[in-house]
Amino acid sequence: MDFIPNDALTTGWNTVYLFTGGVVILWALQSSVQKLVSLHRAFKIVEGVPGGELVWFHPFRSSAPVLAPYFPPQGRIGNYYSHYQAYKKYGSTVLGSVKFWGAVPTFWVSDPEGLKTISNNRTVFRRDVEGYEVVSVYGPNMVATEGEAWKRYRTVAKPAFNEANNALVWHHATRIVNEWFEDLNKQLRGGKSVQVDLLKDCTELTLLIISSAAFGKHNGWSDHSGDDSGHRLPFRPAVTTAVKNLVPKVLTPNWLFALAEYLPLPKIIKETADSFVFLRLHMLDIINSAREWVAGGHEDNSLDAALLQNLVKANLAQLEQEETKELLKRRLTDQEVLSNAFMFLLAGHETSAHSLCFTLCLLALYPEVQEKMYQETKRLWPNLSDIPNGDTVGASKFKDDMANLEYVTAVFRESLRIFPPVPRVASPVKTDAKLTSRRFHEDSRGNMQSTTSEVNVPAGSLAVIDIIALHMNPLCWGKDAEEFRPERFVDTPTYTWPRDAFLAFSAGPRACMGERFAYAESVCSLAHIARRYKLSVPEHLVGKPFAEQKRILLQWAPTLTLVPHNASVCFSPRND
Numbered sequence: 001m002d003f004i005p006n007d008a009l010t011t012g013w014n015t016v017y018l019f020t021g022g023v024v025i026l027w028a029l030q031s032s033v034q035k036l037v038s039l040h041r042a043f044k045i046v047e048g049v050p051g052g053e054l055v056w057f058h059p060f061r062s063s064a065p066v067l068a069p070y071f072p073p074q075g076r077i078g079n080y081y082s083h084y085q086a087y088k089k090y091g092s093t094v095l096g097s098v099k100f101w102g103a104v105p106t107f108w109v110s111d112p113e114g115l116k117t118i119s120n121n122r123t124v125f126r127r128d129v130e131g132y133e134v135v136s137v138y139g140p141n142m143v144a145t146e147g148e149a150w151k152r153y154r155t156v157a158k159p160a161f162n163e164a165n166n167a168l169v170w171h172h173a174t175r176i177v178n179e180w181f182e183d184l185n186k187q188l189r190g191g192k193s194v195q196v197d198l199l200k201d202c203t204e205l206t207l208l209i210i211s212s213a214a215f216g217k218h219n220g221w222s223d224h225s226g227d228d229s230g231h232r233l234p235f236r237p238a239v240t241t242a243v244k245n246l247v248p249k250v251l252t253p254n255w256l257f258a259l260a261e262y263l264p265l266p267k268i269i270k271e272t273a274d275s276f277v278f279l280r281l282h283m284l285d286i287i288n289s290a291r292e293w294v295a296g297g298h299e300d301n302s303l304d305a306a307l308l309q310n311l312v313k314a315n316l317a318q319l320e321q322e323e324t325k326e327l328l329k330r331r332l333t334d335q336e337v338l339s340n341a342f343m344f345l346l347a348g349h350e351t352s353a354h355s356l357c358f359t360l361c362l363l364a365l366y367p368e369v370q371e372k373m374y375q376e377t378k379r380l381w382p383n384l385s386d387i388p389n390g391d392t393v394g395a396s397k398f399k400d401d402m403a404n405l406e407y408v409t410a411v412f413r414e415s416l417r418i419f420p421p422v423p424r425v426a427s428p429v430k431t432d433a434k435l436t437s438r439r440f441h442e443d444s445r446g447n448m449q450s451t452t453s454e455v456n457v458p459a460g461s462l463a464v465i466d467i468i469a470l471h472m473n474p475l476c477w478g479k480d481a482e483e484f485r486p487e488r489f490v491d492t493p494t495y496t497w498p499r500d501a502f503l504a505f506s507a508g509p510r511a512c513m514g515e516r517f518a519y520a521e522s523v524c525s526l527a528h529i530a531r532r533y534k535l536s537v538p539e540h541l542v543g544k545p546f547a548e549q550k551r552i553l554l555q556w557a558p559t560l561t562l563v564p565h566n567a568s569v570c571f572s573p574r575n576d
């Protein structure tokens with residue numbers, strides 16, 4: 001028997017539907033109005049600054065690099081591949097825009113003066129810590145923190161980046177690059193040339209260098225004996241797979257990884273879960289051996305693994321030890337040691353590997369540059385027997401050789417200018433500030449004319465350090481800024497290259513800690529390659545027009561850093 005008549009029930013439900021619908025519509029209306037008001041306010045703030053476009057995504061968080069090949073379109077503010085195009089379109093070195101999510105006024109900066117202000121005032125222009133969640137999978141670390149924690153990490157690690165350690169980096173680079181050559185020579189087809197997958201080999205090269213120089217893990221090129229340590233996934237594949245899958249790691253919820261064992265989930269989920277589990281175990285093994293080593297009192301007279309030693313010493317500081325009072329102020333927890341070690345392993349090999357890939361592709365495309373490099377290295381090592389290998393190189397050689405490799409260094413810098421591994425960095429603005437900007441145009445004779453002005457950047461907005469655009473700024477680099485021309489990095493009596501317009505390693509207190517490390521390993525490796533081999537484009541590109549070869553060989557996409565996509569070249573040994 002019905003206690004409530006059907007009609008009454010229907011009317012009741014209709015009322016509920018109507019009420020809910022009304023609430024939803026009101027909520028949507030209120031949100032839209034709020035959004036419009038906040039966007040309007042944000043556009044008011046950037047009013048008067050050239051640009052004024054709406055940017056949909058945060059320019060630095062994981063969604064921006066993932067969508068980069070498709071969105072925003074070429075020429076619009078925020079497009080990764082447009083280099084300087086948007087600045088040219090609006091005739092200004094600083095552009096204003098509004099980020100849709102959060103309605104944040106966003107200032108894009110490619111002005112050397114404006115960028116100097118940002119780099120030198122890091123209490124105003126902060127680090128976008130959340131943007132670095134990708135490197136924080138094991139916890140807080142130097143790249144992804146601010147304030148006291150950052151200072152503590154930096155103080156602990158810095159002494160390991162002195163010139164004596166860079167000499168050690170040079171030594172290990174010499175050893176490992178020579179071992180790589182032995183392997184390449186075995187693969188020579190008909191004794192003539194071998195096609196090299198650069199992304200694979202350069203990643204291996206720089207990973208071995210940082211593992212040796214910073215962590216004391218001395219694996220040889222073909223020696224995988226230290227790799228396994230009894231874990232199912234060996235060290236090198238664990239590192240390379242984890243690095244390759246950093247973005248999926250951050251975008252996938254942890255509970256899904258936990259189910260990877262039991263459910264038929266896509267391969268990438270399982271692969272990612274495994275690589276991070278095993279990488280953690282390998283890192284803990286390395287840290288534990290260092291703990292035993294340091295606790296055994298071995299650390300003082302050894303440069304080897306200085307970075308790891310410093311991290312571990314700061315972790316072992318005990319309250320009762322009088323002499324470690326200073327150390328106590330910089331004490332690191334177990335998690336901080338692990339997370340910083342992982343960050344150094346990552347920051348210390350991926351960037352260098354990718355920049356080596358781009359440099360070697362450029363050399364294959366520009367034989368005249370290669371020839372100049374060869375001549376410079378031949379002056380340093382006239383005969384093949386003069387070229388150092390891992391046994392013969394002395395630490396003292398680092399400074400002398402580096403000083404004599406001016407052109408090789410210029411080639412490396414020019415490659416970093418065109419393909420900066422870290423193309424842009426976002427910086428939240430804490431207090432009101434002003435940035436120098438330049439408006440420019442080309443006069444009737446084709447000369448650049450510019451005037452300086454100031455842009456107000458209020459607290460709560462976002463400043464983008466647009467490194468890839470700065471590097472293409474014609475006001476600093478000339479009209480041929482898009483050309484590959486290493487000579488622009490060679491000082492002459494009448495020309496000094498514009499230091500402020502080169503930010504591949506950033507600048508100021510938060511500049512790259514491994515800059516000299518990167519120069520030592522890269523210049524050393526490039527000099528050895530140029531002295532021993534002639535590089536040419538891979539077989540499938542032979543005979544194609546130069547522009548086509550260039551387009552294919554130099555293709556890239558942004559993820560954590562710029563990743564080369566088709567980097568492979570042919571190596572042919574030189575006999576003189």
Ligand code: HEM
Nearest residue numbers: 143347348351352421422425504505506510512513514518
């Ligand atoms: C070609 C190679 C490299 C390039 C282009 C490069 C570039 C950069 C850039 C642009 C930053 C600043 C990021 C930001 O402001 O958000 C940075 C930070 C950093 N880099 Fe590098 N890097 C390279 C190699 C290395 C190496 C070899 C190491 C260590 C062995 C290293 C360790 C670091 C660290 C620890 C930071 C954080 C510094 C801080 O926040 O105080 N980098 N790097």
